[in-house]
């Protein structure tokens with residue numbers, strides 16, 4: 001299977017390693033020092049279960065890589081407009097594009113049904129370019145559990161055990177294209193399944209981001225250090241409860257105990273990716289992971305005072321660092 005990862009950073013680099021290990025015909029779109037290192041030395045993915053060395057074709061310009069059987073987009077959400085404008089040369093008429101990002105995805109209301117059918121998510125796709133240029137017909141949703149970073153160009157470090165990926169069609173079908181992509185990833189040792197309800201999976205994962213992202217941006221410490229204090233853990237549990245109420249109001253109740261989610265985060269010495277962005281001076285995913293949830297909560301009359309406070313403080317920190325601009329209105 002000919003697969004291209006667009007944005008082979010922490011998560012994309014991990015998936016690239018898995019695809020290469022599983023024997024896929026792999027290309028990656030990358031840039032800067034990371035691209036130079038991949039071209040020179042290949043991609044090294046250090047996982048808790050061993051090191052994967054991959055030698056993908058790598059380019060900054062998708063035209064050098066040509067049409068693919070599938071594309072997996074793993075950039076940060078604020079970069080998706082640029083991806084949509086550049087992705088054309090990777091696509092045949094039927095090439096699916098899986099979006100493996102955190103947050104409420106741009107395609108969320110495509111094939112959703114009900115009165116919200118076809119609504120856009122401006123926090124994830126502000127100018128509508130992903131919807132218009134890639135389009136929901138190609139989209140496969142992706143929810144990743146894996147704590148990763150890029151310690152140096154060309155190297156990916158996976159700090160959590162038990163990584164897994166859920167893929168899912170917006171219409172809930174078990175399509176051949178999603179099954180084939182999941183098989184290519186599983187062949188590389190990454191548990192990957194096709195979910196019949198990817199929106200509930202989106203919410204379940206988002207509960208983790210809601211509870212650890214803003215708090216760790218404020219403490220500027222990894223999750224294990226941050227959650228040593230019971231008072232911080234209690235605030236995170238309250239955020240998870242608020243997030244669960246919002247998910248339920250969206251018709252996607254997430255089972256499980258709020259405390260358990262926070263306890264799992266508290267075990268991992270990982271800096272959430274939004275804190276990694278703050279430290280690296282990269283645009284922060286404030287809107288697509290956090291502000292969108294507050295908007296959806298407000299529209300449905302669900303109170304979320306702790307989440308609102310923490311997200312507002314995080315947004316201030318992001319604005320002060322010049323890495324985020326609050327949308328007007």
Ligand SMILES: NC(=O)C1=CN([C@@H]2O[C@H](COP(=O)(O)OP(=O)(O)OC[C@H]3O[C@@H](n4cnc5c(N)ncnc54)[C@H](OP(=O)(O)O)[C@@H]3O)[C@@H](O)[C@H]2O)C=CC1
Nearest residue numbers: 007009010011030031074075076079101102146147148273
């Ligand atoms: N890191 C983690 O542990 C987790 C992250 N996530 C989510 O996964 C998604 C990806 O995050 P993550 O992997 O951390 O992000 P990274 O910043 O590590 O990786 C994104 C990569 O895409 C590259 N990129 C962006 N735009 C382009 C472009 N136009 N051309 C070529 N390369 C491009 C970036 O390059 P450059 O650096 O030059 O901008 C970077 O190398 C996010 O939505 C995040 O929230 C989910 C679970 C865990």
Ligand SMILES: CC(C)(CO)C(=O)C(=O)O
Nearest residue numbers: 146147208209272273274
């Ligand atoms: C922290 C983690 C692994 C889970 O919330 C994450 O999704 C991120 O770093 O963005």
